[in-house]
Amino acid sequence: VSSDDPGFRGSWFAGTVIRREAKNPNRYVVEYDQLYEDESGEKLLQETLDWIQLRPPPPPPEKKKKKKVRFKFGDEVEAFHSDGWWEGAITAEHSGGKFAVFLRGSKEQIVFEEKDLRLPVQWVKGKWEPRFKQVQREKEGEDEYLIEYKTLTNDDDTEFLREDIRACSIRPCPPEIIVVDGFKVMDEVDAYYNEGWWVGVIAK
Numbered sequence: 001v002s003s004d005d006p007g008f009r010g011s012w013f014a015g016t017v018i019r020r021e022a023k024n025p026n027r028y029v030v031e032y033d034q035l036y037e038d039e040s041g042e043k044l045l046q047e048t049l050d051w052i053q054l055r056p057p058p059p060p061p062e063k064k065k066k067k068k069v070r071f072k073f074g075d076e077v078e079a080f081h082s083d084g085w086w087e088g089a090i091t092a093e094h095s096g097g098k099f100a101v102f103l104r105g106s107k108e109q110i111v112f113e114e115k116d117l118r119l120p121v122q123w124v125k126g127k128w129e130p131r132f133k134q135v136q137r138e139k140e141g142e143d144e145y146l147i148e149y150k151t152l153t154n155d156d157d158t159e160f161l162r163e164d165i166r167a168c169s170i171r172p173c174p175p176e177i178i179v180v181d182g183f184k185v186m187d188e189v190d191a192y193y194n195e196g197w198w199v200g201v202i203a204k
Contacts, residue, residue: 124159145167
């Protein structure tokens with residue numbers, strides 16, 4: 001189960017579908033497995049969510065897999081934190097098999113053990129796929145990647161929008177920057193508008 005609440009975007013929690021809404025078949029009542037309505041921990045939290053916020057639990061790593069995943073600086077990962085899996089990126093490698101990860105949803109940097117990290121995957125048309133899938137084009141030297149947007153959907157809102165994007169038009173997510181003195185006129189900035197970040201200049 002994913003959430004659109006501030007501070008929780010990019011996180012996934014285990015839950016159970018209780019029922020489908022009668023008036024809107026694209027919305028479901030879900031009960032979380034480990035989140036509670038209050039601090040007493042007596043009643044599990046229930047929410048009504050859009051179908052696009054739900055997916056089956058990802059399969060566990062294959063034990064028979066010969067090649068073990070080796071995480072490194074800059075890798076996109078999901079980290080287990082506060083009873084859920086959070087999307088982030090490795091920002092530093094530490095001794096003892098530990099990694100610093102910046103969690104985009106909560107805007108925190110936390111050190112995790114390797115066992116609490118996994119490669120991000122996505123549920124697409126009834127099967128699991130890697131988050132980033134490379135697509136080779138016919139013309140040499142023009143590598144493209146199949147990208148799935150997190151905030152844009154197709155025309156009938158049934159799936160997240162997917163496009164082939166050239167490698168030169170892709171970059172990692174910028175790090176979180178704290179602005180101490182605020183902005184002023186003529187500062188070059190990125191502004192969040194219409195589900196994306198747009199380059200601009202402060203006019204007034």
